[in-house]
Amino acid sequence: MIDDMALALGPQSQSFPQLKSGVDPLPAIKRMIAAIDANLPKKTKPADIQSLTRFKQELLDVQLELEARMQPDRGVFIEKIQTSLLGTLPTVMNELLTGFHAAEIVPESIPDEIRERWLSKDGLYRIQIFPKQDLNDLSNLQRFIVDVQAVAPNATDLPVMYWESMKAVIGAFQEAIIIALVAIALLLMFIRRSVVDTLLVMAPLVLAGLFTMATTVFTGTPINFANIIALPLLMGLGVDNGIHMVEKLHHSLSEEQNIYQSSTARGMFYGALTTISSFVGLAFSPHQGISSMGLVITIGIFWIMTCTFIVLPAISKLVLKKADRLA
Numbered sequence: 001m002i003d004d005m006a007l008a009l010g011p012q013s014q015s016f017p018q019l020k021s022g023v024d025p026l027p028a029i030k031r032m033i034a035a036i037d038a039n040l041p042k043k044t045k046p047a048d049i050q051s052l053t054r055f056k057q058e059l060l061d062v063q064l065e066l067e068a069r070m071q072p073d074r075g076v077f078i079e080k081i082q083t084s085l086l087g088t089l090p091t092v093m094n095e096l097l098t099g100f101h102a103a104e105i106v107p108e109s110i111p112d113e114i115r116e117r118w119l120s121k122d123g124l125y126r127i128q129i130f131p132k133q134d135l136n137d138l139s140n141l142q143r144f145i146v147d148v149q150a151v152a153p154n155a156t157d158l159p160v161m162y163w164e165s166m167k168a169v170i171g172a173f174q175e176a177i178i179i180a181l182v183a184i185a186l187l188l189m190f191i192r193r194s195v196v197d198t199l200l201v202m203a204p205l206v207l208a209g210l211f212t213m214a215t216t217v218f219t220g221t222p223i224n225f226a227n228i229i230a231l232p233l234l235m236g237l238g239v240d241n242g243i244h245m246v247e248k249l250h251h252s253l254s255e256e257q258n259i260y261q262s263s264t265a266r267g268m269f270y271g272a273l274t275t276i277s278s279f280v281g282l283a284f285s286p287h288q289g290i291s292s293m294g295l296v297i298t299i300g301i302f303w304i305m306t307c308t309f310i311v312l313p314a315i316s317k318l319v320l321k322k323a324d325r326l327a
Contacts, residue, residue, distance in 0.1 A: 006100045016093035019086055025078060029063050128157075135159055166225070173228050180235050181205075188243070200316055201242035204307035205235055211303040216296060226289025227296040234297065237275060238304035241268050245308050249316045259313060272305045 036056045043049050062081065069077055107115060118126045129148055133140035145163050148155045181202070188198040209231070216222055223231075248264040259265055279301070282294025 002100055002102055009097075009100075014097070016090050016097060018090050019082055021079060021082075023078075025081075026063065026066055029059050029066075033059050033063070127152075129155075131159075169225055169228070173231065176232050177235075180232050184235060184239050188239075191243075192246075196319060197246050200246050200312060200319065201239060203315060204242050204304060204312050205238050207307045207311060208234070208238060208300060208303040211307070212296065212300045215299050215303070219295075219299075221292055221295050221299075223296070224289070224292065227293040230293055230296040230300060234300040234304065237301060238308070241272070241304065241308045242312060244268055245312050246316065249313060260309075265309070268308070269305070272301060276301050 033056055036052050036059075040049065040052050040056075043052065065077065066074060103109070107119065120126075131140065131144045133144065135141045135144060141159060141163060145159055149160075184205075185198055185202060188201050189195070192198055192201075212231075212234070213223070221227075244264055245259075245268070248259055248262060276298055279294050279297040282290050283298060285291045285294065
């Protein structure tokens with residue numbers, strides 16, 4: 001291909017001349033306008049006619065501008081037009097012409113800094129494998145890594161590092177969530193001195209977590225590295241509501257009052273609105289990671305309050321009344 005191009009260009013392919021300065025372009029512009037006027041009636045396609053007409057008008061504008069200017073301002077204007085239109089042409093063409101002198105590539109002709117990346121001192125070649133599928137899809141990423149490591153178990157590079165770091169992050173947050181649940185349960189046992197109360201307080205957290213996960217799927221906001229930190233935070237934000245609700249339910253059963261008309265319920269509700277208003281602003285952030293974190297936290301707090309105000313009282317009425325009868 002290089003030989004064919006060099007043959008087609010002929011002797012002028014040795015070097016491309018630099019742009020000439022100080023040449024009056026008006027005669028060439030007038031000849032170009034005359035050529036357009038001669039060929040324009042022969043055109044039948046509307047696109048060709050429109051292109052030539054527009055080109056002619058631009059040439060006329062340049063001609064009018066040149067005729068209106070005096071030296072040396074006229075020379076500066078010509079130089080500016082020539083540089084804007086053709087300033088990089090000699091450099092680009094000379095780079096292309098340099099490529100015509102390319103020869104067969106052998107290991108000895110490769111620069112050391114490149115050769116050392118692909119050939120070790122012991123004569124071992126580096127092999128780089130590129131996937132056919134889009135590795136932004138986690139299933140494709142996993143399949144690619146498994147296929148490569150089945151042949152070369154020690155293979156590594158960015159896909160392997162991304163996959164292993166992702167597993168490390170997910171594993172760390174799984175441990176964090178489990179530790180948070182266990183710590184909350186032990187603390188509740190110490191404070192409430194009751195297995196029933198501990199389970200009642202933990203129930204809204206577990207249900208809200210499940211509902212939050214389902215909602216992220218339906219809304220197209222999957223859990224990722226940016227918003228996964230919201231899950232442990234939601235437990236800390238939600239457990240105090242469960243404690244207040246269970247404590248109030250113990251009194252409401254004996255007093256037979258409507259818990260939703262109590263100051264405890266109002267305080268929890270408006271406190272949740274305050275918290276949601278603090279995090280919902282993050283959902284409008286231009287940064288996708290911060291935006292998804294704000295959205296997940298907002299969804300989680302909504303489900304925590306829903307489970308605390310609806311599910312927890314319903315379960316507590318049944319469980320606590322049964323416990324009182326047995327007592």
